[in-house]
Amino acid sequence: MDTRNWEQHRLPDTWDKVILPYRPGNLNEPVFIRNRSIKIAALEMQSGSRLEISKGSQLIIDGSDIYDYGILLLGGTLVNEGEIIIINAALSSVEKLNGVLINRGVIRVQLAGELLEKTGASQTNHY
Numbered sequence: 405m406d407t408r409n410w411e412q413h414r415l416p417d418t419w420d421k422v423i424l425p426y427r428p429g430n431l432n433e434p435v436f437i438r439n440r441s442i443k444i445a446a447l448e449m450q451s452g453s454r455l456e457i458s459k460g461s462q463l464i465i466d467g468s469d470i471y472d473y474g475i476l477l478l479g480g481t482l483v484n485e486g487e488i489i490i491i492n493a494a495l496s497s498v499e500k501l502n503g504v505l506i507n508r509g510v511i512r513v514q515l516a517g518e519l520l521e522k523t524g525a526s527q528t529n530h531y
Contacts, residue, residue, distance in 0.1 A: 416442070416444050417443065417444065418443050418444065418445065418466060418469075419445055419469060419470075420444050420445055421444070421445050421446040421447075421448065421470060421472060422444050422446070422447050422448070423448045423450070424447075424448070424449045424450060424453035424454075424455060424480060425450050425453065426450040426451045426452055426453070426479065428452070434454035434455065434456055435453075435454065435455045435456070436455075436456050436458065437455070437456070437457045437458065437461045437462075437463055437486070438458045438461055439458070439460055439461060440461055440462075441461065441462040441463075441464060442461075442462070442463055442464065443464040443465075443466060444463070444464070444465055444466075445465070445466060445467055445468075445469060445470045445472070446465060446467055446470060446472040446473055446474065446475075446476070446493075447463070447465060447474070447475045447476070448473070448475075448476045448478065449475070449476070449477050449478060449479065449480035449481075449482060449503055450478050450479050450480060451478065451479025451480060451502070451503075452479060452480060453479065453480035453481075454480055454481045454482075454483070455480070455481075455482050455483070456483045456485070457482075457483065457484045457485060457486040457487075457488065457509065458485055458486055459485045459486055459509065460486060461486035461487070462486055462487045462488075462489065463484075463486070463487075463488045463489070464488075464489045464491075465488070465489070465490045465491070465493065466491050466492055467490075467491070467492045467493040467494055468491070468492040472493070472494060473493060473494075473497075473498075473499050474490035474493035474497040474498060474513070475488075475490065475497070475498045475499070475505075476499050476501070477498070477499065477500040477501060477502070477503030477504070477505060478501050478502055478503060479501075479502045479503050480503045480504075481503065481504045481505075481506065482503065482504070482505045482506070483506045483508070484505070484506065484507045484508065484509045484510075484511065485508045485509045486509045486510075487509055487510045487511075487512070488507075488509070488510070488511045488512070489511075489512045489513075489514075490511070490512070490513045490514070491513075491514040492514070493513075493515070497513040497515065498511075498513075
């Protein structure tokens, strides 16, 4: 991930709510998480955005400090081939209003101390 692609010219971190915005036409380039672990506070994906998490990579969403959705899909496509971990999301772990979540990896959600796991290793799950 290139720091020049981000508003504050740094990679997002634990306290950031990341918004992948709507951009008309073919201006939306996918965002990739490859061979790394990224920890953020929340993720919002707007129409036309695309995020791909590769095998061996992690997206950790910890809503402890902002009490928001874990992942809010207002549009766009989230493709997970690695691991998504969502903890302490106050409103919902994954809220899909008009987007697509394709899970070919593992999604772990911890709510009120209970760990839920969704594995899509053998099939594609659309939520």
